[in-house]
Amino acid sequence: MSLLPKFNALPGVVPRRVSAVTYGVVAGLLAVGVQVFFGVKPPPAYGICVACHARDLVAWLVNHLAGTHWELAPVSLILPLLTTIGLLIGAYVAAVRNHERRKVALGGHWRSFVYGILVVNAGIVALGCPTRLLLLSAYGDVLALLAVAGLAAGILIGTTLLVRGVAN
Amino acid sequence: MEPALVTLIMGIILGYLAQRSRICFIGGLRDFVLVRDTELLKGAVAFFITAWLAFSVAGRLGLVDWRAPTYGGDAAVQRVAMSGTLPAVALSGSVLDIGLPVLVVAVAAGIALGLFSTLANGCPTRQHVLAAQGVRDSVFYLGGFYLGVVVYNLVTKPLLALVF
Numbered sequence: 019m020s021l022l023p024k025f026n027a028l029p030g031v032v033p034r035r036v037s038a039v040t041y042g043v044v045a046g047l048l049a050v051g052v053q054v055f056f057g058v059k060p061p062p063a064y065g066i067c068v069a070c071h072a073r074d075l076v077a078w079l080v081n082h083l084a085g086t087h088w089e090l091a092p093v094s095l096i097l098p099l100l101t102t103i104g105l106l107i108g109a110y111v112a113a114v115r116n117h118e119r120r121k122v123a124l125g126g127h128w129r130s131f132v133y134g135i136l137v138v139n140a141g142i143v144a145l146g147c148p149t150r151l152l153l154l155s156a157y158g159d160v161l162a163l164l165a166v167a168g169l170a171a172g173i174l175i176g177t178t179l180l181v182r183g184v185a186n
Numbered sequence: 187m188e189p190a191l192v193t194l195i196m197g198i199i200l201g202y203l204a205q206r207s208r209i210c211f212i213g214g215l216r217d218f219v220l221v222r223d224t225e226l227l228k229g230a231v232a233f234f235i236t237a238w239l240a241f242s243v244a245g246r247l248g249l250v251d252w253r254a255p256t257y258g259g260d261a262a263v264q265r266v267a268m269s270g271t272l273p274a275v276a277l278s279g280s281v282l283d284i285g286l287p288v289l290v291v292a293v294a295a296g297i298a299l300g301l302f303s304t305l306a307n308g309c310p311t312r313q314h315v316l317a318a319q320g321v322r323d324s325v326f327y328l329g330g331f332y333l334g335v336v337v338y339n340l341v342t343k344p345l346l347a348l349v350f
Binding site (some may be wrong): 019034035036037039040043044046048050051052053054055056058059062065066068069071072073075076077080084093098100102104106108111114116118120121122123124127133134137139141143148149151153154155157158164165166168169171172175180181 | 194
């Protein structure tokens, strides 16, 4: 917290609010850029994927600690991709800088825990998290496009359940 | 530069912007259906269009090897395919080439991904942001998320192997 005044002494360097479109454009450029210029491949269209990169990280650790042969992407064989760790650091810095970091408990701990397990499994089977499904589709992958259609259907079903009060 | 380092830096940038924009690709469609709010949906569309244009431009400049195998490495990772379990086909032709079982599993997994993410109140990216922000539920979600990789290797993958 002692760093806060120092951060705040740089007004206007980074805008306090960022639009979703800005995020989309920057993320799109980075996702393709890291593949094209920084060799984050194979496989292609793998620049951003929260589910797969988390899978690579855990699989890499377990493989090295327990000598297993869990699957991970070729690009993560030597060192795992650290996108998810970066996300946590970046979001933490942003939250602290803008005084938005506070302990909140919504009261669904174990339900969230189970959803976490379900989502990562569905994500790995379905070629990746929502971000990567869009990235793969943009790359021209037909199967990913179909998975995106499934994703949209799943969100519609989930939203309907929320509206009807069936879930949560 | 080392891919691990590159993705770490990229992750920090994305995490920062994601926290400031409250981006959520699941929340885009959800908010549109619930309250006709298109803010987050525009973010997802912008991501898709930008990536599509960037791939097109990079392809024109000869920076993308479209015929690159969608996976590589030793026998242990042969099954990785595009990312996970399914042998995906990048630009390899008609949907019919994929095979019905793979197609059904991919769409079904997509539906499950959308459903559970909606009920969990956000996509994996958003959950990482919320956890870093101090939301306890999202911390638990991440616990399940990373432990879920173990579940995938011990349960889901053997089950899928029965189908394929």
